[in-house]
Amino acid sequence: MTTVTEASVWSSDSLHRGADGWERAAFDLQIQVDGVVRGVDATVDLWTGTAADAMRDDARRVTAAGTQTAESLLTAAVLARQGADRIDAAATIVRTLVDDARALGCTVADDGTVTAPAAVPQTILDGVGGDAALGRWYIDAWSAQMTNDIASALQTLGDTDADVAAQINEAFDAPATKTAPAGVGQWTVPPADVVAGWATLSQDRIAAQIAGLTLAQRRQLVTEFPREVGNTDGVPWIPTFGMRRA
Amino acid sequence: MPSNPFRFDAAAMCNVADQMGVAADGLTIPSGLPIDPAATFRSTTAAADGTAQAQQRITAFATSLTTVADQIRTATAQFTDTEAVNTARLEVS
Numbered sequence: 267m268t269t270v271t272e273a274s275v276w277s278s279d280s281l282h283r284g285a286d287g288w289e290r291a292a293f294d295l296q297i298q299v300d301g302v303v304r305g306v307d308a309t310v311d312l313w314t315g316t317a318a319d320a321m322r323d324d325a326r327r328v329t330a331a332g333t334q335t336a337e338s339l340l341t342a343a344v345l346a347r348q349g350a351d352r353i354d355a356a357a358t359i360v361r362t363l364v365d366d367a368r369a370l371g372c373t374v375a376d377d378g379t380v381t382a383p384a385a386v387p388q389t390i391l392d393g394v395g396g397d398a399a400l401g402r403w404y405i406d407a408w409s410a411q412m413t414n415d416i417a418s419a420l421q422t423l424g425d426t427d428a429d430v431a432a433q434i435n436e437a438f439d440a441p442a443t444k445t446a447p448a449g450v451g452q453w454t455v456p457p458a459d460v461v462a463g464w465a466t467l468s469q470d471r472i473a474a475q476i477a478g479l480t481l482a483q484r485r486q487l488v489t490e491f492p493r494e495v496g497n498t499d500g501v502p503w504i505p506t507f508g509m510r511r512a
Numbered sequence: 513m514p515s516n517p518f519r520f521d522a523a524a525m526c527n528v529a530d531q532m533g534v535a536a537d538g539l540t541i542p543s544g545l546p547i548d549p550a551a552t553f554r555s556t557t558a559a560a561d562g563t564a565q566a567q568q569r570i571t572a573f574a575t576s577l578t579t580v581a582d583q584i585r586t587a588t589a590q591f592t593d594t595e596a597v598n599t600a601r602l603e604v605s
Contacts, residue, residue, distance in 0.1 A: 272552060280545050284559040287542040288566065295570060298535040302577065305528045312521040312528070313587075321583055325532075328576040335569040339542070342562055349555055431554035438562040 268424035269376045270416070273360035276423075278350035281430075285343035285350075289477075292339035296485075299332040337482070342437035344478055349430030356423040363416045372409055378416035382409040453483065461491045464498050472498060522588045529588070532581035536574040541567050 306325040309318065364374050370390070371383035386401035394400040453460075464472055476484065488495050544567075545560040 276553065280556050281559055284542075284545050284563060287563070291540045291542040291566065291570065294538075294540040295573070298539055302532055302535050305531050309525065309528055312524045315520075317587055318520075321580065321587070324583070325580050328573065328580055331569075331576070332573045335566065335573060338569075339566055342559075342566075346555075346559055353553070353555060427553050427555050431558035434555060434558040434562050438565045 267377065268420045268427065270360065270364055270374060270378055270420070271376050273357045273420065273423055274364075276353060276357040278354050281346045281350035281353075285346040288339040288343040288346070292336040292343070295332055295339070296336040299329045299336065302332075303329050338438055342434055345430070345433045345437055347477060349426075349433060352426050353423065353430060356419070356426045360416065360419045360423055363412060363419055367409070367412045367416070370405070370408075372405075372412070374416065378413060378420050380409040380412040380416065382406050457483075457487055457490060461487065461494045464494065520587075525584050525588050529581040529584040532577050532584075536577040536581070539570055539574050541570055 302325065306322055306329070309322065313321070360378075364378075367374050367380045370387050371385075373381045373383075375381070382405045386398060386405050390401045390405050391398065394404060455463075460475065467475070479487070542563050545556065545563055
């Protein structure tokens with residue numbers, strides 16, 4: 267069971283830092299893989315025979331594994347960022363409920379149990395026309411409801427955390443057994459429309475949009491829209507590496 | 513007698529092997545994630561585990577790349593020997 271303390275210390279920084287590092291590693295890895303693939307492909311003019319074929323088979327197996335690792339890293343980065351936002355939202359609900367309870371003088375235990383204050387808060391008394399008995403009943407009932415609400419919010423936070431963890435684990439699973447999570451790697455709008463929309467989007471929005479794409483999708487953009495990708499502010503340097511260097 | 517399909521450009525293949533070595537040495541290994549001991553979030557732990565897994569895979573990739581490069585260098589050394597070239601020619605003819 268997730269606790270109030272855990273909800274209060276939750277920070278999405280580590281997931282975002284992880285996603286940033288995975289993304290950098292993925293693109294760096296893919297750049298090196300692409301370079302090796304080009305070099306190996308070129309050896310058909312340099313070395314022929316059975317040993318040469320065996321070397322190229324080995325090299326292709328190695329580079330395929332490298333590409334799969336890059337895809338895993340990028341998928342995990344997308345899921346970690348989305349997951350961080352989901353956990354942020356769930357933790358914010360817990361914190362808000364706890365703050366509301368404390369604002370009325372209630373105490374909140376780590377498991378979310380809310381205890382009404384010994385004295386009925388003045389704001390409650392004012393709301394019930396100074397009727398102390400009614401005020402007592404109201405604050406006790408409100409505390410009981412808040413206990414349920416906080417417990418439910420803690421449960422949602424824990425479930426969300428577990429779901430994000432499962433998604434990250436799945437992304438890093440062996441590629442042969444991995445299935446892409448729903449929504450990852452699928453275009454919600456055609457790539458041409460994505461690029462066309464950049465003219466009216468802020469740099470932050472464009473960067474966020476790119477961050478949500480898989481490696482394959484980003485490479486598709488680079489291949490099909492090299493001029494737009496290479497010349498649009500907000501597109502991270504990594505996917506445009508080949509364009510701007512050329 | 514079939515035509516001889518064997519061809520080996522030692523200098524060019526050395527360059528290919530060197531490029532593989534440079535690629536292996538130039539890889540970015542993602543650094544580990546610090547985990548707040550006060551928090552027991554499974555997603556953070558999964559992220560740290562995933563980072564460790566990625567580190568291993570990238571290191572394995574670099575090692576495999578180095579192995580292929582070494583195979584190419586070994587072949588280069590063998591094929592530059594005339595007798596080895598002749599043997600190779602016989603094998604593939």
